[in-house]
Amino acid sequence: MSKLFESIDLRQVTLPNRIVIAPMCEFSAQDGCASDWHMIHIGHLMLSGAGLMMIEATAVEPQGRITRECLGLYSDESEAALGRVIEVARKHSDMPVGVQLSHAGRKASTLAPWDGPGHVAPADGGWPVIGPSPLPFAEGWPVPEEMTRADMDRVLAAFEDAARRCVRLGVDVIELHGAHGYLVSSFLSPIANRRTDRYGGSLNNRMTFPLEVFEVLREAWPKDRPLGVRLNGTDWRDDGITPAEAVAFAQALARRSCDFFDVSSGGNGLGAKIPSGPGYQVPFATQVKEATGVPTMAVGLIRSPYHAEAIVATGQADMVAIGRGMLNDPRWPWHAAEILGHRIRVPPQYERAATQADIPSWGR
Numbered sequence: 001m002s003k004l005f006e007s008i009d010l011r012q013v014t015l016p017n018r019i020v021i022a023p024m025c026e027f028s029a030q031d032g033c034a035s036d037w038h039m040i041h042i043g044h045l046m047l048s049g050a051g052l053m054m055i056e057a058t059a060v061e062p063q064g065r066i067t068r069e070c071l072g073l074y075s076d077e078s079e080a081a082l083g084r085v086i087e088v089a090r091k092h093s094d095m096p097v098g099v100q101l102s103h104a105g106r107k108a109s110t111l112a113p114w115d116g117p118g119h120v121a122p123a124d125g126g127w128p129v130i131g132p133s134p135l136p137f138a139e140g141w142p143v144p145e146e147m148t149r150a151d152m153d154r155v156l157a158a159f160e161d162a163a164r165r166c167v168r169l170g171v172d173v174i175e176l177h178g179a180h181g182y183l184v185s186s187f188l189s190p191i192a193n194r195r196t197d198r199y200g201g202s203l204n205n206r207m208t209f210p211l212e213v214f215e216v217l218r219e220a221w222p223k224d225r226p227l228g229v230r231l232n233g234t235d236w237r238d239d240g241i242t243p244a245e246a247v248a249f250a251q252a253l254a255r256r257s258c259d260f261f262d263v264s265s266g267g268n269g270l271g272a273k274i275p276s277g278p279g280y281q282v283p284f285a286t287q288v289k290e291a292t293g294v295p296t297m298a299v300g301l302i303r304s305p306y307h308a309e310a311i312v313a314t315g316q317a318d319m320v321a322i323g324r325g326m327l328n329d330p331r332w333p334w335h336a337a338e339i340l341g342h343r344i345r346v347p348p349q350y351e352r353a354a355t356q357a358d359i360p361s362w363g364r
């Protein structure tokens with residue numbers, strides 16, 4: 001019996017298996033509004049047989065977008081546009097839907113990857129960026145405005161508003177983006193946070209604003225629905241957050257009823273030495289899972305179904321999130337099921353293609 005294909009309950013939401021489609025920015029929105037691309041992208045991934053579709057980093061205010069083309073959930077128009085995509089996809093899929101709520105902080109207002117790299121100045125449709133301290137991400141990047149308490153209150157209200165929009169859209173799961181050097185992650189990291197007030201310095205101080213964001217979401221999000229956090233297991237730099245600090249942050253979130261962790265790493269500054277390879281972030285997920293007892297997903301270069309199965313079956317993590325593997329092979333869960341001897345439900349229109357057993361080996 002495959003463990004990867006066992007269901008898992010997160011509050012009242014049941015994921016039919018442990019395969020999560022990792023959040024992936026598409027840089028294809030207009031004024032934060034999901035486009036036809038999202039209809040195709042989310043729609044087809046929701047036919048994949050995964051256990052959860054986690055929609056890309058979705059900005060809670062316009063200045064929180066990474067690029068001008070990023071998805072948002074901060075206006076009635078952006079709510080309606082995402083609502084249309086979810087409604088259509090749900091006509092053909094009962095896969096639970098998650099939204100990753102995000103604020104890009106000092107890494108906002110950049111060019112889309114295929115137009116970049118580079119920052120977009122306010123005169124060109126960009127905007128001034130904000131962060132914990134007036135320290136640019138790297139040379140040539142804009143100096144963020146140090147956030148005042150009023151800025152924090154505005155951002156908290158934006159997270160709350162976005163969570164309420166998720167309620168209206170019938171979203172099943174919210175994941176707070178607390179990784180990769182974006183706003184929440186930058187508050188946690190001593191690389192980006194050099195404040196001398198109660199939001200900087202000790203880990204407890206650096207956690208204060210991130211925990212406030214979580215608490216606002218927990219309050220706005222229905223009790224029957226899971227709220228999780230993507231966090232950095234490490235910044236991969238001596239002057240960044242360490243695995244022990246990541247665990248302490250996760251424990252603080254667990255005490256506030258965080259329902260799952262999604263453990264990633266990096267993105268708080270250049271010069272990180274990342275020993276990237278299959279499952280390179282799994283040990284951080286295992287540490288968080290063991291220290292908190294909260295369901296945890298591992299992510300990062302998990303491509304082989306056997307590897308995914310081993311991670312879940314040996315208890316290194318409870319779920320695996322697959323990013324590029326899903327883009328490369330949108331039927332990854334079908335193929336994993338076939339390899340691991342599990343029968344997966346597929347749309348009736350595709351039933352005749354659900355197994356590769358009838359295809360001669362030369363056709364594979």
Ligand SMILES: Cc1cc2nc3c(=O)[nH]c(=O)nc-3n(C[C@H](O)[C@H](O)[C@H](O)COP(=O)(O)O)c2cc1C
Nearest residue numbers: 022023024025056057299300301302322323324325
């Ligand atoms: C095109 C693309 C877009 C991404 N966008 C996001 C995002 O919106 N939020 C996030 O937390 N991570 C994002 N990531 C990181 C992925 O979620 C994932 O953590 C990373 O790609 C490693 O997993 P993989 O090796 O399975 O791709 C993105 C990755 C890719 C390739």
